Amino acid sequence: MGLESILIQIQTTLANMKKAVAALLLLLLALSAQGRIVRVPMNLKGEIQQPTHPFAKMMRWGPDPANVEDAGGGSNCAACTIVVGLLEQMAEINGRGIEDVLDKICSYFPAGVIQDSCTYFVNTYGEDLITMILNKETADEVCADLKVCTNYPTCMLFPAPTEPRRTPAARLTFEAKLAAQGAKETPWDFLKALINKMGNLHEPIVDLDDDLFSTESTLRGDSWRGFDCHDTDNTVYPGRVASSHPASVDFNCNGILGTDPNTDKSYESELCSGPYQGIGTVVVGDSAGAHFELPPNYFTAAEINATTFLTPPNILYRLENEFDIPYRSFGTGFLNSSTNEPVVSIYEALVRNNLCNWGDYQNLGVNGARSGSISTGSNPLMKDIARDPQTDKPVLMIFELVGNDVCNGHVATTEQDMTTVPEFKANVLAALDFFDTVLPAGSHIAFVGLAPGWVLYDSLYNRTHPIGVPYTSVYNFLNCLQISPCTGWMTTNATLREFTDQRSINLSAVYPEIVAEYSSNYTNFDMDYFSFVDIFNSIITTWEAQGGQTWQLIEPVDGFHPNQFANALIAQELLTMIQATHPDWLGPVNPNNAKIAQLFAQNQQYHWTPGK
Numbered sequence: 212m213g214l215e216s217i218l219i220q221i222q223t224t225l226a227n228m229k230k231a232v233a234a235l236l237l238l239l240l241a242l243s244a245q246g247r248i249v250r251v252p253m254n255l256k257g258e259i260q261q262p263t264h265p266f267a268k269m270m271r272w273g274p275d276p277a278n279v280e281d282a283g284g285g286s287n288c289a290a291c292t293i294v295v296g297l298l299e300q301m302a303e304i305n306g307r308g309i310e311d312v313l314d315k316i317c318s319y320f321p322a323g324v325i326q327d328s329c330t331y332f333v334n335t336y337g338e339d340l341i342t343m344i345l346n347k348e349t350a351d352e353v354c355a356d357l358k359v360c361t362n363y364p365t366c367m368l369f370p371a372p373t374e375p376r377r378t379p380a381a382r383l384t385f386e387a388k389l390a391a392q393g394a395k396e397t398p399w400d401f402l403k404a405l406i407n408k409m410g411n412l413h414e415p416i417v418d419l420d421d422d423l424f425s426t427e428s429t430l431r432g433d434s435w436r437g438f439d440c441h442d443t444d445n446t447v448y449p450g451r452v453a454s455s456h457p458a459s460v461d462f463n464c465n466g467i468l469g470t471d472p473n474t475d476k477s478y479e480s481e482l483c484s485g486p487y488q489g490i491g492t493v494v495v496g497d498s499a500g501a502h503f504e505l506p507p508n509y510f511t512a513a514e515i516n517a518t519t520f521l522t523p524p525n526i527l528y529r530l531e532n533e534f535d536i537p538y539r540s541f542g543t544g545f546l547n548s549s550t551n552e553p554v555v556s557i558y559e560a561l562v563r564n565n566l567c568n569w570g571d572y573q574n575l576g577v578n579g580a581r582s583g584s585i586s587t588g589s590n591p592l593m594k595d596i597a598r599d600p601q602t603d604k605p606v607l608m609i610f611e612l613v614g615n616d617v618c619n620g621h622v623a624t625t626e627q628d629m630t631t632v633p634e635f636k637a638n639v640l641a642a643l644d645f646f647d648t649v650l651p652a653g654s655h656i657a658f659v660g661l662a663p664g665w666v667l668y669d670s671l672y673n674r675t676h677p678i679g680v681p682y683t684s685v686y687n688f689l690n691c692l693q694i695s696p697c698t699g700w701m702t703t704n705a706t707l708r709e710f711t712d713q714r715s716i717n718l719s720a721v722y723p724e725i726v727a728e729y730s731s732n733y734t735n736f737d738m739d740y741f742s743f744v745d746i747f748n749s750i751i752t753t754w755e756a757q758g759g760q761t762w763q764l765i766e767p768v769d770g771f772h773p774n775q776f777a778n779a780l781i782a783q784e785l786l787t788m789i790q791a792t793h794p795d796w797l798g799p800v801n802p803n804n805a806k807i808a809q810l811f812a813q814n815q816q817y818h819w820t821p822g823k
Contacts, residue, residue, distance in 0.1 A: 281692060281693055282366075283362025283363075283692050284362065285694050286692075287359050288354060288360035288362075288366070289368075289694060291350075291353075291357065292368045293368070293510065295354060296349075296369060296678060296679070298316070299350060300512030300513075301316075304512055309344045309345065310341055313337050313340070313341065316333070319515065319516065319518075319519060320521075321520065321525055325526065340353065349370075350368065351367045351368060366688060366691035368678070368680060368684060369680060369684075370680075413575065413595050415432050415435075416430035417442075419442045420439075420441075420443055421445060422447075422597065423595070424436050424437060424438070424448045425439055425442065426442050426818075428818075430531050430532075434536075434538050435573070436572065436574070437450070437464055440464040441461075447460065447463075449464045449571045449572070450463060450571045450597070450598065451603055451604075453601070453603075458470045462479075463604075464570050465483075465567055466569055467482060467810075467811050478811075481803075482567065483565075483801075483803075487799065487803065488567065489571065489604050489798070490571075490605050490798050491573070491603075491606040492542065492556075492558035492572045493575065493608040494537075494540070494542035494543055494574045494611070495575050495609070496585075496609070496611035497579065497613060497615055498577070498579065498580075498772060500541075500574065500576035500609065500611045501537050501574060501576030501578060502535055502536045502537055502544075502576075502773075503766070503772045504535070504766055504774070504775075505766070506768070510678050510768050524536075540778055541555070541773075541778040542557050542558065542574060542576075542782075543556055543572040543574040544556035544558065545559055545817065553775070553776065554775070555778075555783055556782050558572045560786050561607065564799070565798055565799070565800065566808060566811075566815065567801060567807070568798075573597060575595050577592055579615055580612065580615060581615040582612055582616050582635050582638035582642075583630065585612070585638060585642050587638060591642075593646065598651065600649060600650060600652065601651075603651050604651060605650065605651045605652065605655075606651070606654045606655075607797075608646070608654065608657065608736075610639075610656055610657065611658075613661055613743060614662050614664060614700070614715065616661070616715075616718055617630070617664070617711050618697035618699060619697075619698055629699075629714050632717050632721060639722070639725060643725070646735075647733045647735050647736065654735055654736040655736055655738065655739075655793065655796045656738040658722040659743050659785070660718075660719030660722055660742050660743045661719045661743060662743050664699070664700035664712060664715060666747065666761060666765075667700050667701060667765065668701065668708060672703070674762060685770065686702055686770075696771045699711030699714075701770060719742065719744070722740040726740050741789075746781055746784045747781075750764070750777065750784055764776055764780070
């Protein structure tokens, strides 16, 4: 057996071991809902608020000075209420009894951890749940009886019943089961996989050579970063420009390798040198940059069936990607949507200009990231970037933080409840100081300001959420539990919305100040600011001119993030702005593109299909 074969065997074995460890970690996090193993506070977006468990060192954590404990059962209460409500609606819509729904629901999930947890739940608690639902209890009443929601009737998602129908006998039976199994256990562990992302793993789990690139799709693999074409050699990875490897080695994983027989030069030096060496794409930011998405059909009773959670990308695949789809985001999108929704991105535009850029992308977006988590703490997110100023190509970095610096799960009414202007400026400058040490010369940073959050309430307040209640009811419920993605914008309180709007405007104004005052301080990059307010106003105008309405640009389940149509329009508008102000940032069109396509089209193919 040759050395290469032995290395491949070792690589496969270690990769499987690492995936197994990652799966175990996900399971342990899923079981931790109320401290059965460890306490992991989360909000409905699945953001871990505080590193209080022994697996913290395996993750990256951002400080959240605005963190408070969930109220009334928090995300567990939300999970219980939403799912029981869906079960009740499914029984009614399908004309089947709740017993039949519970008999079949677990088969809808992928085999393994999620399906097994579902089966355990149904076998253990199904009879009590059936009794309560047959007694016509609302989902809010059921979850109060199950002691998952502790602030009923103050916090309610569904309309209050005309008369209480709670079931004392079922409640006592359930409480006895809880006492027998340990007071801290919750029956909703498997539902955490549906509503919460089980931790934020911001570096590839499967990475044998520790170069921060992977051969796997999920777990921060090539959904997020370019595919590692040689995961046992840390001198081979996307974005490299200097190499001592022979021409037969694709040292930067862009699919271009070999020697031109007519010139005896390597194809890489012949087709990708000088002004055409290329530039990478990097996104640093939050869930908007990562493209967070909770599928609406997961939360619509009429659409839940045997294929809902199995259709690619299935629920387990989505979980492993933290319910983000960076491969269709405005920054690093590259894979067409199966639903014919447009995919346009900065990375795609750079590849279109120059095929030497193929595969050179990094999406470091993290759900819940704020300016402090980017640059401060023991493990700041900025250090997840994979770039060497001596050996790698320059990058075009999109630095975006659209709202978490003003968003909290509780009511924010003072300076201390949100990131202050001085704090925001200090955090951004700390990140820039670091980037100047790792980015290759000739890089560029495009700041994207905070989002126009006022659009959210204005567009959705009078519409119905997929769960079947008005968005205002969802806002009030999540705010009551103190787990809202953004209490300041997703609220019926107009004064609080205006307070949040003003802070977001003030924080966005920091970026042009930094560009004006500090540009000369940095050696390896230039920078400029692009207003997200201007971007979004422009795409709304474009969308409405095509007959659309603003609410159609917002993710319907969380009511907070730009959806796929919005991501494509954001990319188009941002590209237009960059082209108008800094056309050199996009690089020249490579006259060798046709030859590259002719010779290496088979190499420049993405290695996977989302879901299984």
